[in-house]
Amino acid sequence: MKISAGIILLTLVSLIGCATPPPYTQQTGVDSSPGRPTVYEDVNTPGRVAGIGLESQDVASMTDKMMGDMLATPILANRNVPPRVIIDSEYFRNESSSRINKNIITDRLRVNLNRASNGRMLFVGRHYADMVEKERSLKRGADGADGAPVVDRGTIKASRSTLGGDFRLGGRITTLDAVNTESGQASRTHQIIYEMVDLESGLIVWSGIYDFKKSARDNIIYR
Numbered sequence: 367m368k369i370s371a372g373i374i375l376l377t378l379v380s381l382i383g384c385a386t387p388p389p390y391t392q393q394t395g396v397d398s399s400p401g402r403p404t405v406y407e408d409v410n411t412p413g414r415v416a417g418i419g420l421e422s423q424d425v426a427s428m429t430d431k432m433m434g435d436m437l438a439t440p441i442l443a444n445r446n447v448p449p450r451v452i453i454d455s456e457y458f459r460n461e462s463s464s465r466i467n468k469n470i471i472t473d474r475l476r477v478n479l480n481r482a483s484n485g486r487m488l489f490v491g492r493h494y495a496d497m498v499e500k501e502r503s504l505k506r507g508a509d510g511a512d513g514a515p516v517v518d519r520g521t522i523k524a525s526r527s528t529l530g531g532d533f534r535l536g537g538r539i540t541t542l543d544a545v546n547t548e549s550g551q552a553s554r555t556h557q558i559i560y561e562m563v564d565l566e567s568g569l570i571v572w573s574g575i576y577d578f579k580k581s582a583r584d585n586i587i588y589r
Contacts (some may be wrong), residue, residue, distance in 0.1 A: 554580055
């Protein structure tokens with residue numbers, strides 16, 4: 367009996383199809399179907415994945431607002447001698463129900479304020495204090511044999527001590543949450559307080575506040 371070429375071809379295609387595993391198999395429990403391509407999004411706008419937590423557009427908006435307000439404050443930006451300020455997350459507390467790395471807020475504020483102040487404020491890197499002290503010890507011989515320096519002094523004039531700060535950032539993030547148990551709709555009000563504190567007297571020389579409220583059927587996990 368002669369078998370037509372068409373039947374043979376159809377049989378081969380069927381066998382190949384059966385040999386190729388589907389994207390999801392019961393045996394492995396793994397979905398091997400191709401995922402969606404990565405999409406770049408503007409950090410200043412809400413993204414495709416959004417919930418009621420603190421997100422990129424909130425960070426960008428509030429740090430820009432705080433930066434402009436601080437630059438308009440004479441005691442910080444219009445002194446005859448530029449003040450030394452410390453902006454880090456050490457005293458910037460998260461007491462909210464939102465999960466967030468505080469450094470993404472304070473780092474963005476410090477970097478943009480440093481660039482925009484154009485020398486009207488000087489920034490002390492207190493979060494780099496350990497690095498600075500180690501290098502000073504190598505230059506001055508504290509870690510060398512018989513007190514001898516391990517490295518030379520570099521090109522910057524040596525100082526007796528590292529810089530102290532005049533003002534330091536403090537503040538906190540707080541939230542107020544509400545959930546409708548019938549519909550699953552949730553809302554969250556964020557309140558973020560920024561304050562610059564005089565490091566000699568404890569006087570608060572500047573305060574800023576940023577608040578907003580979001581509502582959604584929240585199914586987003588923040589990491």
